[in-house]
Amino acid sequence: MNTLITDHWSAKRELPGIDCIAFADGNLIMLSIRSYYNPNNQESTISCSPLCDTTIESLLKYDNDIWTLVDAWTSIDYRGGKIYGGDGQMGNEGFIACSDANDDLLWAIFFSQTNPIKTLRIEDRTLLAMNEHDEIKIEINLDTLIDIKITPVK
Numbered sequence: 001m002n003t004l005i006t007d008h009w010s011a012k013r014e015l016p017g018i019d020c021i022a023f024a025d026g027n028l029i030m031l032s033i034r035s036y037y038n039p040n041n042q043e044s045t046i047s048c049s050p051l052c053d054t055t056i057e058s059l060l061k062y063d064n065d066i067w068t069l070v071d072a073w074t075s076i077d078y079r080g081g082k083i084y085g086g087d088g089q090m091g092n093e094g095f096i097a098c099s100d101a102n103d104d105l106l107w108a109i110f111f112s113q114t115n116p117i118k119t120l121r122i123e124d125r126t127l128l129a130m131n132e133h134d135e136i137k138i139e140i141n142l143d144t145l146i147d148i149k150i151t152p153v154k
Helices: 004-012 056-062
Strands: 014-016 020-023 027-038 043-055 067-069 071-078 081-087 094-099 105-111 117-123 126-131 136-141 148-152
Touching (some): 004 014, 004 056, 004 067, 004 105, 014 020, 027 056, 043 056, 043 148, 081 117, 094 117, 094 126
Antiparallel strands (some): 014 067, 020 105, 071 081, 081 094, 094 105, 117 126, 126 136, 136 148
């Protein structure tokens, strides 16, 4: 099993700094996150969908500087481990990561444009997260991680 992602998480609290879902085994699901603004009704919408599957090795082949330091702002207990939320190195970045009881990374989602994640809670099998300014709500289906809804909050 590839341990690049877990090694960076354990040693430095780093994640791939691109819109993706990263798994402990080195697999990634790239995410397409797009914002839309309708000037006619002044409403914003955000879409988040899977773009493609890849691996950490494939990304590192072309860019060995994809790692971003992350800092946890919040955490909640989950299945004997924790789910963390926080920021990346730039103010516009946010992340959510799930670890086991030994703090070994299971999966992480990095967002390049959400701002830091400051609150987390679980309702049924959905993880609900709010960003730093309470302007974006993120809903993640914990049974199907690619089922992500990002909603601007008015």
